[in-house]
Amino acid sequence: MDQKQLDTIVSKITEQIISKLQENGSVPKQDGVHKANLYLLTDEGEAVIKSKFKQASFLWDQYKVEIINFNLKNYKNSFPKNLSKEDKVVLMYLPFYDIAKAALGIVDDIVTFWMSKTFLLGSQVLLLKKVRDTTTNNGKYKELLSSYKRTLNEFGLCEIDWNDLNKNSSLKLMSAVLTSADIEKIPFNSSVCLKKSAILTDLAKKKITEKNLKIIYR
Numbered sequence: 273m274d275q276k277q278l279d280t281i282v283s284k285i286t287e288q289i290i291s292k293l294q295e296n297g298s299v300p301k302q303d304g305v306h307k308a309n310l311y312l313l314t315d316e317g318e319a320v321i322k323s324k325f326k327q328a329s330f331l332w333d334q335y336k337v338e339i340i341n342f343n344l345k346n347y348k349n350s351f352p353k354n355l356s357k358e359d360k361v362v363l364m365y366l367p368f369y370d371i372a373k374a375a376l377g378i379v380d381d382i383v384t385f386w387m388s389k390t391f392l393l394g395s396q397v398l399l400l401k402k403v404r405d406t407t408t409n410n411g412k413y414k415e416l417l418s419s420y421k422r423t424l425n426e427f428g429l430c431e432i433d434w435n436d437l438n439k440n441s442s443l444k445l446m447s448a449v450l451t452s453a454d455i456e457k458i459p460f461n462s463s464v465c466l467k468k469s470a471i472l473t474d475l476a477k478k479k480i481t482e483k484n485l486k487i488i489y490r
Contacts, residue, residue: 308358310335310437313386315342316364327434334439335360340386342367347382351389360437361390362398366429368417375420375427387429396428396465398437425488430465455479464488 310331314321318339322329331337340350352359363383366374370383379388390397421429450466452475458464465488472480480487 307334307336308356308360309352310337310360310362311340311352311386312337312362312364313340313342313383314364317341321364325434328437330438335437340382342382344382347385350382351386355390355393355395357395359395360398361386361395362400362437363387364400366399371417371424372420375423387424387427391427394428396430399429399431401431401433430488449473450476452476452479455483455485458483458485 312321312331316324318337321339322332340347344350355361367383370381370387372378373380374384374387377388379385387397449471451473455476456479464485468489470489
């Protein structure tokens with residue numbers, strides 16, 4: 273028996289085993305293309321989000337979207353048992369009272385709970401920009417909140433646009449190497465999260481300056 277025949281037999285046996293396990297419910301059946309999970313923390317419902325933010329309609333095509341409402345009472349049971357690297361935790365907006373608490377490691381509501389759990393796993397929390405303004409006219413207070421925001425950026429908070437979640441048109445957040453062509457895809461005045469080991473070509477660095485991009489390393 274040659275190697276090709278042996279591989280064929282092993283393949284058929286494996287298929288039969290998987291089929292039996294699926295029948296018994298031990299292995300989930302694969303229906304269509306696998307989708308990463310996207311956990312969207314918000315105080316609005318799915319219908320409202322789809323209606324108000326037309327540019328976010330692609331989410332439901334590309335991800336398994338789960339709405340995590342800010343008012344959820346049993347929020348400690350809402351966090352997934354297994355958060356993969358492909359899954360995304362997205363905050364529609366970050367309440368100003370949670371900025372300081374999250375930066376100081378205080379966990380006493382659903383937002384700080386999800387942020388803490390996600391950071392501890394070494395994953396990012398993605399914050400949508402300009403969805404809701406949480407700024408203040410008090411200069412000193414604004415400065416304080418900004419300092420806490422910088423701390424959260426170091427923990428793994430990354431501000432993004434809706435389009436950054438679009439797999440069909442966006443640059444992956446943690447790319448290893450960025451060229452000028454990659455930078456060209458990013459909107460002006462945006463923020464990009466990169467690993468500390470990420471490599472930028474000279475032309476990419478020049479394009480970053482031209483587009484006034486903010487690079488956040490973690």
